[in-house]
Amino acid sequence: MNQPSDRKDEKLIMDVGDIARALTRIAHEILERNKGVKDLALVGIRTGGVYLAHRLAKRIHGIEGVQIPIGELDITLYRDDLALRKNQPILRKTSVPFDMADKVVVLVDDVLFTGRTIRAAMDGLMDLGRPEEIQLAVLVDRGHRQLPIKANYIGKNLPTAREEQVQVLLEEDGENDRVVILRAG
């Protein structure tokens, strides 16, 4: 972690190498827990989770030689704060181009925080089909859960203060891969 941060007010938590190693480990853990790729599928939560799901699928392909199905989930319509918002968030597309019945679906997100996004994602998935099992993989678990939700695969446990902002910046968005904490103010 000796790579300098891009901005002064951000504190580097994971660099490109840390992220790559964490994802490789998670890929192995997913395969180990599910005893291979049979009936396995990944669904990324827009937008960071989608990028991470594709990276995980690539690693799983590298290990097992099999391309597992990937879906992309936009959870906007399932948010629990929609009725409270003045400006509705921009909708993006959901695409789960495979039948989830009898599949073990691993939800992938970048940061696990209150758990509300994951609740929304699970409701969204259930409307699209009936997976055999849903598991959760996140790059960073920063704590402060408001719902009884727990990740099965975690890249890094990161104790934070509630008002801090954790950002996962990824190459797919034109950034250098890194995880940072933004200091308020």
Add this chain to the structure above:
Amino acid sequence: MKRKDLLSLAPLSVDEITLMLDTADSFKEVTGREIKKVPALRGKTVVNLFFEPSTRTRTSFELAAKRLSADVINFAPSSSSVVKGETLLDTARNIEAMQADIIVLRHSSAGAAETLAHGVKSSVINAGDGWHEHPTQALLDLYTIRQRGMSFRGLRVAIVGDVSHSRVARSNIYALVKLGAEVRLVGPPTMMPWGVEKLGTKVYSNMDEGLRDVNVIMMLRLQLERQGRAQFPSIREYSRLYGLTAERVRLADSAAIVMHPGPINRGVEIAPDVADSLSSVILDQVANGVAVRMGILYLMSGANA
């Protein structure tokens, strides 16, 4: 979306129109699912206030609201008992007192939606006001065009028929010109509004000339029940001069699409074989209408939070 109401396409920016089409695209995916319902408008109430009979538009809005999990009430005061202005506002205030979040209004007077929007806190969506505008119909037309892979800049669109009495035409003209399309208006001079060229359109009284090389043929419904027959001598003559036949479709670009807001008068403004042909996207328009209206309800639903 910073607007409380959708009354007209005339004041919208290209970005706003694009946002509405993009949002509709996300809902198109929802309408293709086995479970075609999302919880986005749970707890909201949508009132369809239709002072003019309309099955298609009302059903489309009703379905859209239900697929967003909103509660829907259809309110259809008989048009004879209503004499514009005051009564409209009073009716609307009654509905508002029942805590409607969104009112979808169809009315025979131009400007009714605007009047209502000023008078109530609820969001108002114009589902057709007199000869003024029918913004959601135009948006679903635009969506259907875009769905066919066509881009608007430089697109040649012929709108054929009674333009002066058509709110669908007016909304489409505003939006298409804004998006950079070449809009041709085709019809008898008696059916062209004065000064319509000033909106950036070209007017043709000869249909064959107007259709040459166009990418989109948008037929308007001849509203036989509405304005009598003052504008043309006979239906047969109108049909001969301005009816869309297979021969006339061949004058357009070979990949041109044929649109119609419905309900169609088979054999009057459009020949049956054209309405049923591969180039006809009339039923796509109906299907897209639900997704487009879901998008609009969604975008408007934040206004009163």
